[in-house]
Amino acid sequence: MKPDKDAVSSLYCIADELQAVATLGLQYARNDYERERYEKVLAASRRIINIADGKSVINDYSRYHDISGHICPLLGADAAVFRNGQILLIKRLDNGLWGTPGGMVEVGETLTNAALRELKEETGLNGKVVRLLGIFDSRIWKSQLKSQLYHVIFEVKVTRGKPVTSNETTDYGFFSADKLPPLSNGHPQIVPFLFKLFGGEMESPYFDAPD
Template identity: 35%
Template sequence: MQLKWLEWAKQIQAVCQAGLAYSKDIYDLERFEQLRKLSIEILNEYTEVEVEKIKSLFANESGYPTPKVDIRGVVFKDDKILLVKERVDGAWAMPGGWADIGLSPKEVAVKEVKEESGLDVRPVRLLGIIDKKFHDHPPSALHVYKIFILCEITGGEPAAGIETIQVDFFKKDNLPNLSADRNTEKQIKALFEIRNKNTEVLLD
């Protein structure tokens, strides 16, 4: 679901971030700061999130603006998929998180699966790269690309981590309450199909 006001606020913020990074004119810098403030006010008005929190999450970066990257390890056992119960919202998701500087996408997938589920895995192949704005996630101030990497279990034992409270495997037609900000039912079912039929990757 795309909300026009949210997309406009994100685009204004991106223009301001680039302008503040590369402009040398003091008057242009002042205008970019005013526009950035306006983008924060738009988000505050429609989301009721505190201004200071919006500043820290949405308008605190410098340099050329680029999307954030979220990487998910997709792990199957027979006809079930691995999900972890998130401590922050009590809902379920494929193990994963933000890409880390210095690590490749495959390395991030392996690290996140181990930290959140206790399982050792080997990355096998790419299942999808999607733009979060085209999917039925809750509105987000960040522009996010999501990468899904198929992984194979090589060892370890299921165990919750710092950010998770439970680990389990679920059939496609018996999924638990999902953490919608992290993954959707439609995405998970599509990943089952790609894995089973070896079809093309998800790509927006």
């Protein structure tokens, strides 16, 4: 018997989150034990999809593969924190360059929650979203990534905490538009533009115009 419509929607969401956790876990698994556990989580997400579709729990994974096979651009959320006309930047551990706090959006979270989570993880700061500043296509803004990525950047007001480094950063600081440090891919173009959006020189939210 197939569950009702609301239950099916909830099951799809649960399966999607489990799939994301398992896929990321398999990518970073350190040994066979961890890989085996994440494979079980992935299998559980497949069984949930089959239950939602009223199909065989054991044998039929076709619906699962249908919903996971479409290739899409990646999605990232950043926090632009301004103070006294300066912007908060973090120095990345992986390449030694600077950028706005941010990272990939996780399955099951909103864009605003992702931006606030990344701000907390990378700087220790709590904040609240003030407004959407813009959506930036990595192909247009020269991020030089292997895959297309949309940077969704929010203006964020700090509500609690003082900046600290994290396991992803080695330094942090507030910088003015005319004294920016060496910036990570895409940021040499995006960060000066954020100053214009923040100051009202450009209308926000920004989005790339159609071809």
